[in-house]
Amino acid sequence: MPAAMRVGVLGFGGLGQAAARVLVPKQEMRLVAAADKNGYVHAAEGLDASSCITTYQSQGSLGYLEPYGKISTESIEELIASGCPVDGYFLALPNLPNDFIASVAKQFIKLGWRGVLVDAIKRTSAVEQLLGMKAELEAAGITYMTGCGATPGLLTAAAALAAQSYTEIHQVEITFGVGIANWEAYRATIREDIAHMPGYSVEAARAMTDAEVEALLDKTNGILTLENMEHADDVMLELAGICDRDRVTVGGVVDTRNPKKPLSTNVKITGRTFEGKISTHIFTLGDETSMAANVCGPAFGYLKAGIQLHKRGIHGIFTAAEIMPQFVR
Numbered sequence: 001m002p003a004a005m006r007v008g009v010l011g012f013g014g015l016g017q018a019a020a021r022v023l024v025p026k027q028e029m030r031l032v033a034a035a036d037k038n039g040y041v042h043a044a045e046g047l048d049a050s051s052c053i054t055t056y057q058s059q060g061s062l063g064y065l066e067p068y069g070k071i072s073t074e075s076i077e078e079l080i081a082s083g084c085p086v087d088g089y090f091l092a093l094p095n096l097p098n099d100f101i102a103s104v105a106k107q108f109i110k111l112g113w114r115g116v117l118v119d120a121i122k123r124t125s126a127v128e129q130l131l132g133m134k135a136e137l138e139a140a141g142i143t144y145m146t147g148c149g150a151t152p153g154l155l156t157a158a159a160a161l162a163a164q165s166y167t168e169i170h171q172v173e174i175t176f177g178v179g180i181a182n183w184e185a186y187r188a189t190i191r192e193d194i195a196h197m198p199g200y201s202v203e204a205a206r207a208m209t210d211a212e213v214e215a216l217l218d219k220t221n222g223i224l225t226l227e228n229m230e231h232a233d234d235v236m237l238e239l240a241g242i243c244d245r246d247r248v249t250v251g252g253v254v255d256t257r258n259p260k261k262p263l264s265t266n267v268k269i270t271g272r273t274f275e276g277k278i279s280t281h282i283f284t285l286g287d288e289t290s291m292a293a294n295v296c297g298p299a300f301g302y303l304k305a306g307i308q309l310h311k312r313g314i315h316g317i318f319t320a321a322e323i324m325p326q327f328v329r
């Protein structure tokens with residue numbers, strides 16, 4: 001069997017920790033590096049997910065993990081500069097401000113790192129910034145997979161697949177339901193969702209204190225209802241030649257006080273077949289699957305696909321709508 005792919009996870013909040021757990025039973029991938037805002041750790045022989053999670057939750061940073069952890073406010077830069085061998089990183093980082101992930105990609109380029117990066121970024125404008133870096137990423141020898149979470153990600157890819165039955169795509173409608181027991185497990189996700197609400201912006205949501213987020217959630221009974229979100233599924237489907245971006249809509253309901261989903265996440269793809277029939281395909285996720293399962297699974301599937309492209313010398317940037325994720329065994 002070929003050596004396991006060496007994986008790093010940047011950001012160790014809700015999604016980063018779930019990503020570490022997703023990798024535990026995998027033969028083909030091994031977690032060798034992880035970083036949070038205050039520290040990082042790497043070990044070529046692999047990191048133990050439960051020790052990482054316990055240390056992060058009890059002490060606030062992976063930097064306290066014995067014996068390899070390091071405390072640092074420049075954790076990402078130091079981790080990359082350490083030269084520890086990593087085939088690909090999952091960027092489970094908040095995209096606050098809206099150009100944060102693009103700035104992290106620039107750091108990788110500046111430090112001469114080569115390999116695969118995958119993000120689960122959400123906003124159209126954020127994905128567009130990364131798409132604009134195509135030539136730089138290509139020149140740097142980086143294969144960057146963008147929009148590879150659930151939405152955008154799994155649902156966008158499902159739309160791209162479903163579109164094959166039609167000669168003309170009329171509408172792609174994504175509706176997600178997320179249930180989490182408490183918002184603090186996914187602070188960035190919730191702040192970024194609040195940024196889509198009328199009267200808020202990315203900057204306003206970023207500036208909110210935890211107490212302010214709680215006060216807002218108290219007013220809505222813990223529920224966030226989101227409509228016509230600026231979601232990159234639109235630019236990704238447009239770029240893949242499937243339909244114009246204005247045909248794609250994304251909205252959903254997030255319950256921050258109950259792990260049960262308030263509604264079943266689905267994508268409806270309406271189009272016309274070559275015979276002139278109008279029809280709708282519907283792809284619905286199982287209600288038992290969590291947001292974390294539907295983000296981290298695809299992210300690693302795209303990471304594996306990215307590693308295969310990278311080995312073939314194919315660099316630059318790809319979206320979840322143009323490449324098939326590869327199942328990680």
Ligand code: NAD
Pocket residue numbers: 010011012013014015016035036037038075076092093094095120121122147148149150151152153184185186187188189190192291295
């Ligand atoms: P979180 O708030 O739970 O955790 C963020 C982590 O990033 C923390 O460990 C923090 O220490 C770390 N971090 C912050 N700044 C850092 C820095 N400068 N250097 C190193 N580490 C830093 O976040 P989350 O709720 O897990 O969300 C992560 C991202 O995933 C968000 O951007 C969210 O929008 C995205 N997301 C995407 C989808 C999708 O379907 N595409 C779904 C859910 C979440």
